[in-house]
Amino acid sequence: MLGEGIIKGMAETARNFLGSYVSDERLTTVQYPEERSPQIENARQFPFLVFDGNDPTKGLRCVACQICEKECPPKCIYIVKSKDKRPDYKGQMQLYPATFDIDLSVCMSCQICVEVCPFESIKMDTAYELSTSDRFGGLVMHKHQLAKPNDHYRKIHPTDAAVSDAALAAEIAKAQAKARADTEAKAKVAAENKTKAAAAPAPAAPVVATA
Numbered sequence: 001m002l003g004e005g006i007i008k009g010m011a012e013t014a015r016n017f018l019g020s021y022v023s024d025e026r027l028t029t030v031q032y033p034e035e036r037s038p039q040i041e042n043a044r045q046f047p048f049l050v051f052d053g054n055d056p057t058k059g060l061r062c063v064a065c066q067i068c069e070k071e072c073p074p075k076c077i078y079i080v081k082s083k084d085k086r087p088d089y090k091g092q093m094q095l096y097p098a099t100f101d102i103d104l105s106v107c108m109s110c111q112i113c114v115e116v117c118p119f120e121s122i123k124m125d126t127a128y129e130l131s132t133s134d135r136f137g138g139l140v141m142h143k144h145q146l147a148k149p150n151d152h153y154r155k156i157h158p159t160d161a162a163v164s165d166a167a168l169a170a171e172i173a174k175a176q177a178k179a180r181a182d183t184e185a186k187a188k189v190a191a192e193n194k195t196k197a198a199a200a201p202a203p204a205a206p207v208v209a210t211a
């Protein structure tokens with residue numbers, strides 16, 4: 001029925017207005033900024049970069065693959081790759097972002113950057129009190145401002161963070177198993193070569209010509 005949604009909305013508003021005189025549960029507004037409503041777990045505002053450990057410069061998961069930069073619809077991510085490499089969470093040498101900026105004044109909180117990132121490196125934050133009087137660059141967030149620890153992610157999105165942690169733990173276990181298998185294979189080849197060398201007949205003594 002045309003307008004059914006409006007009628008339902010008005011009925012809910014009336015129920016809350018009248019109910020608020022008798023029940024605190026019907027008080028749907030708070031005295032902001034003195035009070036803040038708790039955010040639901042899947043609330044999302046703007047992206048941040050996850051780092052492991054205590055040092056954002058070493059623990060940043062981002063490997064500067066630039067997929068998020070390419071896929072961001074309003075093109076508000078700017079990345080410059082590093083010239084050198086450093087070990088990632090699996091111990092593999094990877095590039096890292098020398099520059100990673102997001103212009104939050106352009107970001108539309110679509111979360112596409114999060115969906116396309118293959119490395120669990122970028123997630124949506126719940127912080128929203130970011131207003132500034134500087135409209136030209138005041139909301140361009142740089143790498144050091146975007147970097148937040150994995151514990152922050154666990155705190156704001158515990159369910160998603162548990163899935164992410166499990167995926168990374170599985171990747172690390174897989175990488176460690178492969179490294180072990182490679183080491184064992186190399187040791188086996190070396191042992192076989194040694195056995196073959198020991199079993200090979202000794203070279204014949206050179207024949208000395210006599211006059």
Ligand code: SF4
Nearest residue numbers: 072107108110111113
């Ligand atoms: S949330 Fe959307 S608009 Fe914002 S940086 Fe990510 S992809 Fe771009």
Ligand code: SF4
Nearest residue numbers: 062063065066068117
């Ligand atoms: S945040 Fe993810 S998708 Fe974006 S550059 Fe870093 S690793 Fe690649």
